[in-house]
Amino acid sequence: MILITRPKEQSKDLELLLTSKGYETYQESLYNFKYHKNKIAYDKNNYYIFPSIHSVKSLISSKQIYKFKNANIFAIGKKVKQALIKLGCKKVLAVSEDSDSLIKILNTQINSKSNFIYFGSNIINKDFFIKAKKNKLNIQKKTIYKTLPSKKLSKHIVNNLKLNKVRGIVFYSLLSVDTFLNLISKYKILSDVKKINTYSISERVAKPLRQYKFKYIYIARRPNQIALVKSIKKAHASNRLWFM
DSSP: OOOOSHHHHHHHHHHHHHTTOOOOOOEOOOOEEEOOOOOOOTTTTTTEOSSSHHHHHHHHHOGGGGGGSSSSEESHHHHHHHHHHTTOOOOOEESSSSSSHHHHHHHHHHHHHHTEEEEEEEOHHHHOOOHHHHHOEEEEEEEEEEEOOOOOOOOOHHHHHTTTTEEEEEEEHHHHHHHHHHHHTTTTHHHHTTTTTEEEEEHHHHHHHTTOHHHHHHHOOOHHHHHHHHHHHHHHHHTOOOOO
C-alpha cells in the first residue's frame, strides 16, 4: 500500500496513475484549507504571483477573481496557469515548475523595482522569500487562505503503519512531512515508520526525513508528478517496494 498524504481532490490523478501500474493506494490528507473572504485590492501596475491552485480557489470563493483578468500574473505549476486562463485571466506572463525557477524568471524578465504581490497562505515557503530578498525583488505576501495541519491520523493508517502494511509514503509539501513526523511521534510509531520508502517532490520537502534518518528516501528528479511516479517505479525496481 502506498499512502498519499495530499488532500483528496488533488490526489485523484496520482491515485489513477499508481493504480494503473498495479499499486494499491490509500489517501489521507495531512492538512486542509480555509479560504478568506477579505477584500483584495488590485493595482494594474503590480505583478501578481499565484503559487498554488488554492490561491486561485480562494479568489473564486470570495468572488474576486474577476479583478485579475487583466493583471500581470506569474504562476507556479501548469495546473495553476490552466485554471487562471480558464477563468479569463489574459496575461499569465510565465509559469514555473517551482519557486526556485520562479526566482530565475523574475530576475531575467522583470525590473527589480517592480512590485510583486504573492497570494499565499499563513504557512509560507521561507526559502523563497529569503532568495527573493537576496535578489532584491520586492515581493509582498498577501495571505488569502489558511492551511490547517491535521491533528490526528485515522486508526486505519496507524494500524497499517504498525503492522508494516504501508510500503511507501508520498509527500508533496514540507508541511505534510512536518505534520506526519509530529503525528507519528505522537502515536509513538516513529521507529516503525523509518524503514518505509518515502517519495518527495523535492529535496527541500525531503530534508526533515533526512534529519530523522529515514532509511529509504526517494526524490523526484524534477518537481512534478511524472517524475515522482518514476521515483516510485525506481524503488520497486530495487526490490524495496512490494505490491499488495
